Amino acid sequence: MVLEESLVHDVRLSSVGPGRATGSDVFHNPGGLDLAMKLHYLRVVYFFESEAAKDLTIMKIKNAMFTWFNPYFITCGRFRRSDSGRPFIKCNDCGARFIEAKCNKTIHEWLAIKDWPLYKLLVSHQVIGPELSFSPPVLLQVTRFKCGGISLGVSWAHILGDPLSASEFMNSWGLVMSNLGPKKVSNIPRPVPIVGEGEPEPEKDPISAKRIESVGDHWIPANNKKMDTFSFHLSSSQLNYLQAQIWGPSLDQTPTFESLCAMLWRCLARVRLGSELNTVTVCRTDPHKGANDIIGNNQLICKVEAGSDCCIADTDLSVLANMLVDQGVDERKQIQETVEKDQGVTDFYVYGANLTFLDLEETNVYDLQLKGHSPTFVYYTLQGVGDEGAVLVYPCPIGSINNVDAGKFVTMILPEDEMLNLKSELKLNGLLLDDN
Structure with missing residues (x-):
């Protein structure tokens, strides 16, 4: 200690x-x-x-x-x-x-x-x-x-x-x-949003955002469970082993992020036996975001629903990975309409409303430079995550941690009482090594 x-x-x-x-x-x-x-x-x-x-x-x-x-x-x-x-x-x-x-x-x-x-x-x-x-x-x-x-x-x-x-x-x-000047920011300040008249109001709240009782002027959600943070590095060889586990020699593989999240989804479902984990949220950078529109929340917020008859703990990893790739429904428009319907006064949260996977691959994590030097390591985490938890996945450069090879870094914010069993599941599946 x-x-x-x-x-x-x-x-x-x-x-x-x-x-x-x-x-x-x-x-x-x-x-x-x-x-x-x-x-x-x-x-x-x-x-x-x-x-x-x-x-x-x-x-x-x-x-x-x-x-x-x-x-x-x-x-x-x-x-x-x-x-x-x-x-x-x-x-x-x-x-x-x-x-x-x-x-x-x-x-x-x-x-x-x-x-x-x-x-x-x-x-x-x-x-x-x-x-x-x-x-x-x-x-x-x-x-x-x-x-x-x-x-x-x-x-x-x-x-x-x-x-x-x-x-x-x-x-x-x-x-x-570096005396190169600040990047131009073109979309601030913003006026009060104009809500379209005559548009149908959302019939129900989006699955990816949870409405809660007002927190007043203290902007942090109240958790029902004590949350814990755990992070670990995944080497390139571990990621290759994971892909081989799921897809075998097939060249038709899903990207690493979806394959990794499929494994984490199933591991957590095995830890949470008896509770529903058939819906998750995937957040990632919008590839169509404007180059100068750099202030604001524009990331994709997609719900992925497996269906009530699906047992995640027993589902083949390739099926889960393909769900994460193909079945995500972007709920940004519905979230925005729901918030505006209440004139922006009602409190919601997104991370942890469902188990949330946050893909940081396209966020230029290592582009900050000092005197031409990139960071040795960059660490990401979140505060204000709801009880269902969140998982962040982002790149890890060569040599950043104890001279290991490049790969991915994972930060998990989950209920404290799940961490021990989850670590055991991760070790069984080759994602967590003893030195982590």
Whole structure:
């Protein structure tokens, strides 16, 4: 057991905002999909070796941020509510919260610990509320390690945008650090959405979003179960073995993501015997998203229903994998219409409404660069996941963790009482090795 107090220390707080004043009476109005995600938070930690962090002072970092936040000024605003109760952002340049800290371990020593809940020490887990006007939607943490390397932790309120939006946000900071200028942001601020008159209202709530009792101004869902986080690396050889298990010598294979999720789906169904797990949600980047439309929630949100007569625990993995590829129904339009029907006041959550698989393959995870260096490792997790849980899958570059080969990295946020049995299932199926 690692003592948390001894790991990260000398914590300092400040704020950083745009170098250029935004102006008075500028407001950004999140759309229906944004509001459906308002109880979720994306947490990302980028690790950079000493070569990338050399001569990188806090002053240099902040000076770049003044320029970076000019096009991203809405991330420095604060939430308010309209007379109807609908949330909006007042773009008042209050700034993002900036956190400085030190760690008494090297980056490689930290990564070797594999105590995933400890990553909360490298990125803020503050949520929005209970006082909206004092809650920054973005918090950034720079932690210096004993070896001279650093980590950059970003806490991103999901109401601002999907994982691709968060990734492009951070990549834009890297461009500013390299004197290449910030990326243009063309779709903010947004006016209040106009709901079409005469359109039929949704007859029932979408399966991929769960309506809950109002959380008021403290934006985090209340779990009925204690949730736990566990992460593990899958090497290329393990992924090849998985594909061979499912498809044999056939060349007609589904992509790795769907094959991996099929295995995780079935393993979890075996752990949850007696409970329904016939519907899952798959979230991924929309391949048709506009190049400059980089703020907002535009990711695909697809329900996959196996049918009540299907026993997931006994279903062939190839059948489950093909379901994930072919039978997903995008519910974004229905979610948006349902939220707008209630004028954006009702509270919903998406991650964990069903068991949720989040594909981060196309989110440019490793495109943030410092002095031409990519991160050694990038860690993703979520806060605000509902009781059904969520699984994040994203790429892992060569040599990022203990010099292993490239592959995938998996982060699971699931009920704590399921983790032990699930790990046993994963080991039985070759997904989890003893050193994980």
